[in-house]
Amino acid sequence: MAKLKTEQAPITELTNPQPKKARRLKVLSTSKLSSNQQTIYNTNATTSPLLKLPPEIRNRIWGFLFGGKIVHIQYEYTRPGRRMVHFICQVPNDDEDAAEHITHHNELDGSPDRFEIYRSRHQQCSGSGTVKRTSLPMAALQTCRQVHEEAALLPFQRNEFSCALITLGPFLQSLFQSQARAIESVTLHCRHPYRTITLKKLVKAKLKALKALTYFVEMSSDVHTNPTLHPAWSECFAQTEAVAATSATIVPYVPGQGDAGFMAPSRTTMREWATSFSKTMVVAQD
Template sequence: MKRSWSEAIVDPGGLLHSADVPASRKKAYQKNKKRCLLFSKLPSEIRDVIWHYVFGGLTIHILDDALDRNTCVAKVCRLHVDPEREVVRLREGEQDPYHVRHFRCFESPDQQSSDPPDQPQALVSVLRVCRQIHDEAALLPFVANFFSFARFTSLSRFLDRLLPAQAHAIQRLAWLEHSNWSSHWNHAAGTALLRRVPSLLQVVVFVEFRQASVELFLRNGHTRGVRAADLSEFLRGLAGGSLAKANVAPLYPSSGLKSRDQFKGRVWQWAVDEERHMISGVDADAKREARRW
């Protein structure tokens, strides 16, 4: 069910708060809180560190359910590096496609480990222990993790199923684009996404190219797929909030490129404070080479 995005973040329906405890149970609630060593002995700053350790530091893949397009499936990434570190590996020359890098993440359930770290549901089960824990940490799984999507449309479906407070808490997003599929990159689309995730701090976009599409990407030539200028406009619209920079990591079959060594491991970093809001990081020689193509 889609939720109304006009709902105020200060009143996110569905999240439990201590203020919502029925009057008949207030006394028991306060008594239990005082008897619990976690709340009576540890200051809130220490509890906050514990909650971040329990709920954060992961990359969580969000997929469309193969049997029900209206349902999302969550899987913990098994690379043990977040998308920012993936970008570093690509910068250093790794050229494995996305589906190869994340092959183990998408294994069937009978092949995957049953350990709690591999099961996202185990993370939120702690929130069901008591109302006090839920009160303090209900939004931390959204604040403290990277959410990764194999396609941009999955991101939209995922956000449709969150409470406004949950979506507003998300700070890190990554997604994969195929160069010949993209058609939604524009300033308005970036602004629309910003309204849904206003706390966004980090963005990583993995763009996989086919044949010579990377040349068209660089020189913004005629193509049905993603172009550097279009993607930059999208990021410009998305940067009206807290987002200051984004990494755009291209991956392409090197056999299809001229002067392929020039582009090996190239990662573009888009910075909001650049006057022209363009993707930076391509050196002058690479730009001249791209124009000759």
């Protein structure tokens, strides 16, 4: 994954701006190869046992290696600043099952259906306790030019990306355009109606191939029950309007399944609230 730049430009560059260098939009440079590079490229393609396999078999191998996972994205604070990191989800049940479980809970009229909140479910994924944090084998893409050409976008196309809503904008900015436009599934989690000026533009410009979008919304304070703040959530969800081609789901829940120490909204209210907003996020079909 392309790294997010965190260093600030020197003062001299701010006062005497230099012509900006065009940012590379593709993962793999299209510049011509030298004769020596071309020779190595051809040798690998004809002698490597892996690269001599039929393309359909190689594609299956790339799929097993780079895809089929939930990938968490978050900021990691280090000296001198912070950086964007990713790690593979360690939870056995995926977020789709969790969303269905919470949705079923909100549909019940009687005793609450027990479920684990999003933050608790994924706490171990970041590498706490005995669980070791793991990441995608991106280094494998640097072993050979042909491997890179065939599989460079698969980590983005074949995985579900999960992050806090506040992290989505910086994450998209950290990617090459072709990487962001390969992403098909995104799961967001939030506790407050976060809005920025640029997020909606980034989502529209970069998530061109998005098929599925899921929000886990933790209602943990009175801000969620105050009717005057309802427009804040409307503005929040408007940032991802009409971006999902197939499905969009908002999953609201109360920590403690109704035992929170504030005036929690009813399950009926949460269900109707989620349904009304979810419809706005799916691309209208002609």
